[in-house]
Structures are given as structure tokens and as C-alpha cells.
Amino acid sequence: MKTRAQALKDLRRTLAEAGFDTAALDARLLLLAALRVPATELITRPDAPLTPEQDEALAAFTERRLNHEPVARIVGEREFWGLPFRLSPETLVPRPDTETLVETALALLPDRQAPLRIVDFGTGSGCILVALLHELPNATGLGIDLSFGALATARANARLNGVDDRGRFVLSRWAEAIAGRFDLIVSNPPYIASDVIPALDREVREHDPRLALDGGPDGLEPYRILLGEAERLLAPGGLLVVEIGYDQAEDLKSLAGLHSLEILKIAHDLSGNPRCVAM
Ligand code: GLN
Numbered sequence: 001m002k003t004r005a006q007a008l009k010d011l012r013r014t015l016a017e018a019g020f021d022t023a024a025l026d027a028r029l030l031l032l033a034a035l036r037v038p039a040t041e042l043i044t045r046p047d048a049p050l051t052p053e054q055d056e057a058l059a060a061f062t063e064r065r066l067n068h069e070p071v072a073r074i075v076g077e078r079e080f081w082g083l084p085f086r087l088s089p090e091t092l093v094p095r096p097d098t099e100t101l102v103e104t105a106l107a108l109l110p111d112r113q114a115p116l117r118i119v120d121f122g123t124g125s126g127c128i129l130v131a132l133l134h135e136l137p138n139a140t141g142l143g144i145d146l147s148f149g150a151l152a153t154a155r156a157n158a159r160l161n162g163v164d165d166r167g168r169f170v171l172s173r174w175a176e177a178i179a180g181r182f183d184l185i186v187s188n189p190p191y192i193a194s195d196v197i198p199a200l201d202r203e204v205r206e207h208d209p210r211l212a213l214d215g216g217p218d219g220l221e222p223y224r225i226l227l228g229e230a231e232r233l234l235a236p237g238g239l240l241v242v243e244i245g246y247d248q249a250e251d252l253k254s255l256a257g258l259h260s261l262e263i264l265k266i267a268h269d270l271s272g273n274p275r276c277v278a279m
Helices: 004-017 023-035 052-066 071-075 096-108 127-135 148-160 194-199 202-207 221-233 249-258
Strands: 077-080 083-086 117-121 140-145 167-171 182-187 234-243 265-268 274-278
Touching (some): 004 052, 023 052, 052 071, 071 077, 077 096, 083 148, 096 182, 117 127, 117 221, 127 140, 127 167, 127 182, 140 148, 221 249
Parallel strands (some): 117 140, 140 167, 182 234
Antiparallel strands (some): 077 083
16 A cells, blocks of 8 residues: 555645646645544654555545545535634535635624624524634624525534534524524625626536525625615614625625615725625
8 A cells, every 4th residue: 555655746746637736735635634644644654554444535535626626625624714614515615705704893893792693694604603703702693594404514613613602503594584683794695696607616616505606697686685684683883794796896885875874894805806895
């Protein structure tokens, strides 16, 4: 059987030859997941031979990667806001861009110790809500999704990150099944226009759930609903913070005007694109 070092080298070459820009990193992450050992073992025991089980797992992972499945999905976990999140086929892979939303919401809250009530529409893996609950020790949160599978994953992630005593996860189409008022409404809704979906990267198009991407004919349908519900759901002085597509800032300004919501901030992601709007 191959040694770990040999397996790493071979996999890196296989992925590079198949055109993956991230071959070296992918190979390392996939090998570690197949070995099921701590990362340091690649350095301390590079000459250990793979067991038959490890070899089989690595072959399966390699085939999935060659089929353009994102590494995070293959290894079943992704880091967001420095915290670990489990994934399932029914959740979007958390994007670093979405940390902009968490950062913006936190920066605009006047008091992080307050007993804030938060609701997250389209919670998916739960990454936004769990990150917020992690930062806001006295807040409680409601994660809403249309997908049972996503809710189960979000619940597991709340537990994994020690905030399950303050987070509840509820099946609802938008606000249909919920009552009460909230100090903070957050959402990374599906915002891709339906006819743009075929042009997305293969990794997104074939492996992220369509329900988490498709924002209707112009990609703005979820914002019409969210901004429409905001008046009923926001407590006095409450905050609504949503992620947007790189070209949707102007549309959001118009929609906010229709609902007499004041735009407090448009925040940019690491690539410099407008990525989140606070109202
Ligand atoms: N930003 C995601 C993408 O790049 C889309 C996520 C969404 O629709 N909320 O595909």
C-alpha cells in the first residue's frame, strides 16, 4: 500500500492534471479526511502506509472531487466565522462573503449584552444564526427554513457550537408559522435570477441546493417578501440585515424606498462587491 506522502503527491498530481487550481490544498484536505487522523500526522508520520479502508475512502473522495463536488461537501464540514459547520445536501456551503453580514449586524447593534431576539430566514446550515448567537451571549434566535433536512443540520450545528440552548429551528415558508417581534432579522436568501442559474460555476450549479439559490425571475422575489414582512416583524429600533448579489445594491435601495425602510449601511465583501444591506 502507498505511504501517506506518496498518496498526497499522487492525488495532487491527479487533481492538477484535471485542471483544479486548488489541487494542493484539495489533496491535503481530502487525504486527511480519508485518513481520519489529525493534520499533524502528515508531518510526523508521512511514511505510514494507508490502511485498505483509508485507501478505499481516498479513492471514493477523489472520484467525487473529479466530478467537481466541492471539497467541503466531500469532507462534510466547513469553517465559518472560525466555527465548524456540518453540511448536508440540503444546505448551501457557507461562503466567506457571508461573514460580511455577520460583521455588519454586530457592528450596528448598540448593545451586544442585550437579550436580543433574532430571526434568520433561510437558515440552511445555520451558520449566520449560530455565529451571531456565539457572539451575543444573551440573545435568542429562531432559524427558519423550508427544508427539513436543512433544519436538522442547523440544529446539529447549534449543538456542535454550544448555542442550542438559545436557538430554535422551525419549518416555515417565510414568516407564515411565526409570531412576535424581533430586534434583528437576518437572511441570506436565494437571490440568483432563475435564468442565470445554468451559467453558475459547476460546483455551485450541480451541488448547492437550487432552493437556496433561485430567487425567481429577477432574483429579487425574496427581498420583496422580506421587506414586506419587516414592518410587522421588527421591534421598535430593530434591524434588518440581508445578503445581496454583487449587482443588487441599487435594486435594494429602490425596494427599501417602497417600504419606507432606511438604508443604514451597504457593506462590501473581500472582493469589493456590495454584499450586504442593513436597514
Ligand atoms: N452567493 C451565492 C453564490 O455565489 C448565492 C447564494 C444565494 O443565492 N444566497 O452562488
